[in-house]
Amino acid sequence: MDGTLLNTKGEVSPVFFELFNKLKSHGIHFVAASGRQYSSITNKLEDIVDDITIIAENGGIAKRGSEELIVTNLPSGAVNSCIDLLRKLEDVFVVLCGKNAAYIETQNSQFVDMFSEFYATYEIVDDLTKASKDDFLKIAVYHFDSSEKHVYPAVKHYEDSMQVKVSGQNWLDLSHPNANKGYALKMLQKQLGITKEETMVFGDYNNDLEMMELAHFSYAMENAHPNVVKVANFQTKSNDDYGVEFILEQLIAAKESSV
Secondary structure, three states: OEOOOEOOOOOOOHHHHHHHHHHHHOOOOOEEEOOOOHHHHHHHOOOOHHHOEEEEHHHOEEEEOOEEEEEOOOOOOHHHHHHHHHOOOOOEEEEEEEOOOEEEOOOOHHHHHHHOOOOOOEEEOOOHHHOOOOOEEEEEEEEOOOHHHHOHHHHHHHHHOOEEEEOOOOEEEEEOOOOOHHHHHHHHHHHHOOOHHHOEEEEOOHHHHHHHOOOOEEEEOOOOOHHHHHHOOEEOOOHHHOHHHHHHHHHHHHHHHOO
């Protein structure tokens, strides 16, 4: 979503919704895959939610309409140890991502204003380690400068037991080893009987890498991280230049010319 379908203002273009109706008429199933919270994604795509699959929290949860397809919780006991470590880092903000809501323990107005764009349903609590009333899908970590530079080195050792993914310039996610967009997409491909050759994927950051490997038509955005450009089979324009729509228009034209 961010860096691909959404522009830098966090908007979906009206053109996409027009293209979606054409995709649907050709029997093409659309999947929105994001590190965002489920309710944040539905807010962006509310007009088509009942007709698509949503992979949220970087694969922590997937739903098709109201049907829950996948829920992958954090490993038992991982939450408190991770939070304790992250609290020791400077200028780091921690989000405990639950199935029902996201939880933060900071009231920093700059962070909260930014964070609320990605998490539509959230609570500010006194202590994240005591927020035990939910099923936790991941821990998202934010740094205003660079998550790769300032957060990743401190949590890299968790890679032996968890998924550690730099998911954006400012975000890093800690989750179950199986919780990634690719794992969720692979399960969906199997359920729908869709092959790699019938799959088209767009991505811009490291949390898209596993997903890229499952599609022959894998597109790196012009604004993509070098790792994504390396694994993608094709490239398209940036998210602000409607790179997704540009390729979808070509796909629809090819479908219509073959009828």
